[in-house]
Amino acid sequence: MVYVTRRATFSASHRLYNPKFSEAKNFEIFDKCANPNGHGHNYVLEITVVGMPRQDTGYVIDLTKLKQVMKTEILDKVDHKHLNHDVDFMQGVIPTAENIAKAIWKILEPKITEGKLISVRLQETENNSVEYRGEE
Amino acid sequence: MVYVTRRATFSASHRLYNPKFSEAKNFEIFDKCANPNGHGHNYVLEITVVGMPRQDTGYVIDLTKLKQVMKTEILDKVDHKHLNHDVDFMQGVIPTAENIAKAIWKILEPKITEGKLISVRLQETENNSVEYRGEE
Amino acid sequence: MVYVTRRATFSASHRLYNPKFSEAKNFEIFDKCANPNGHGHNYVLEITVVGMPRQDTGYVIDLTKLKQVMKTEILDKVDHKHLNHDVDFMQGVIPTAENIAKAIWKILEPKITEGKLISVRLQETENNSVEYRGEE
Amino acid sequence: MVYVTRRATFSASHRLYNPKFSEAKNFEIFDKCANPNGHGHNYVLEITVVGMPRQDTGYVIDLTKLKQVMKTEILDKVDHKHLNHDVDFMQGVIPTAENIAKAIWKILEPKITEGKLISVRLQETENNSVEYRGEE
Amino acid sequence: MVYVTRRATFSASHRLYNPKFSEAKNFEIFDKCANPNGHGHNYVLEITVVGMPRQDTGYVIDLTKLKQVMKTEILDKVDHKHLNHDVDFMQGVIPTAENIAKAIWKILEPKITEGKLISVRLQETENNSVEYRGEE
């Protein structure tokens, strides 16, 4: 069993805001992240897949294919987009790093058929990051 | 003469768009950077000041003071903001990295009185960055 | 369950030295780390907390609060200090990265009430780091 | 129990190629990695050892000794070498990152006697990395 | 005048060897870099162009175009290649970082028509890098 990680980046904007909260409560909880016009990040996404390297290729998964899946399923949908307004799979949830990571897991998990998805890590800034491992 | 550099980061969103251009021309020039709802970056700002270290302190400039100027004059105004909508000093210009760097120079240059501002570098993504040295 | 990590840095000095050992044995074991006047590092501290993101905020833990706890409980006590002489919670132990990480765990674990502390990572140099996960 | 990680780098070249496959199939699977003259990487190797810090030293393992083992057993054999042609422990396997990591584990595992080897991580490029934890 | 930098990476192998020198002298001068089967690096290439940002776009140069030129003219020719054997523009010169940077300058300089090429930086390892600014 070897863990294989592919890293990619995307640039997006978002606003942390719960429409059920008052304006005041939104700012109390989300502070400057609740600014109406949003702000943005260079997100770093790391996808880890675990499996047995194949005898004939030495690969757990062809990283070119993983790269392609990450591009088609995730990056093309979020890169240079506003996560609250432009991204279908983020509708109805607050786009915190936690929720983005969980949404990415949900999309990628069934698409990965060589090996098994084991971790979605998302770095939002150089100081903040999250990881989702499919645990409920 | 020693060159002293202070680095800071901020997260902001922007949209590259020239209102004088047609929608089609904006997308031709700015591509996905013209998406209506904007996108964002973790900007890395590096300010370089040059001067003679003082005999009695060994400092060209007290970096705590430079840090404070950068915070008050720049970071508090751009961090977690939308550069097109929320930032007074970016009004009327397209918020490319080039124009942001020039605007930051214009603000900081007169505020730096120990040593002399010599460079404003702004990294927009891990692959793209600009530097302005006050040259016309 | 999502793992949330907050990173911070501090600059401190230390000396690795066991007063029960002879001078010769100290240098045999700790080599240049036993130099009498000490030396220092830019430590990188990463605190990971695990929990369920709240439905109404999308947060496992408000990172601003975690940042504040890390500052008050740890950074204010170690930053720009000598770990052997100035830091109460390091008295009586040799300030190896291992022991610093364990001491930080002991302090932070009861303070983290949203989610649960799961990892204290401490990078001492770009080549050396440790992680403590609360395991005995 | 503390996890201690030592990082090192080496520069090597390799070619991904299975002699049992046709030329066409090799390029289909390994693409440009199958180019006959090979290509190379600055590999980043991270070795993690877990154990109880000793009471009298505060160390799980003397990192100088771990550094020495990594140098003698691995780095001296792979640095500035061609993994397919020059490295005895890579003969007969395709030198994917997965297989390199497994081979390194096999060599280091019996050599580490303070603490226990728990992870071999190998970064091949800034976007691709693998980890082997000794799991079958 | 603003300096705009685009960064890209490629993985290649090379051997430092002067056929006019004896085997012994090659090893004396190039040490392990003269190993017959070569070795490799993840090169980091940074291209800097200087010019006036255009009034109507805020760009010195459209980085998408610079990226494309770097890809077509350089990266496609060197990535996953052996610099001594596979790269036409490196024939007849020893592929040191110095010579690679100069060769890249010679190719890119006439291709850059918005702004002016001012620097080619090439990082060979995390500790070694070179820069060529077109100076004779």
Place this chain on the structure above:
Amino acid sequence: MVYVTRRATFSASHRLYNPKFSEAKNFEIFDKCANPNGHGHNYVLEITVVGMPRQDTGYVIDLTKLKQVMKTEILDKVDHKHLNHDVDFMQGVIPTAENIAKAIWKILEPKITEGKLISVRLQETENNSVEYRGEE
């Protein structure tokens, strides 16, 4: 003319303190950097040499020799040391990054005989760095 840069790191402690100032004035100017027991950093040192690559080697300077000079003349004297107490070439000056860089220049400049020393850069933390280019 090519600029060649070699990077190295060292870990040291220091205290910023001018004995001619009162205790109060020292803390006013140097703040926590004046703490009596000192603190420390992982310094990153970058030495840049400029010259013509030799026709027969492709090198401006043999980096193995530059590495050796940096080790013998600088790193062996500062690594794991206290800059105020243990380092002869820092006696009588306040060990700010500015003054360390200037002292390193003074030592290395006459030792570099292939090419010419053009820059000493010293990074003290991830946010603070200085550069000395031999300019008075």
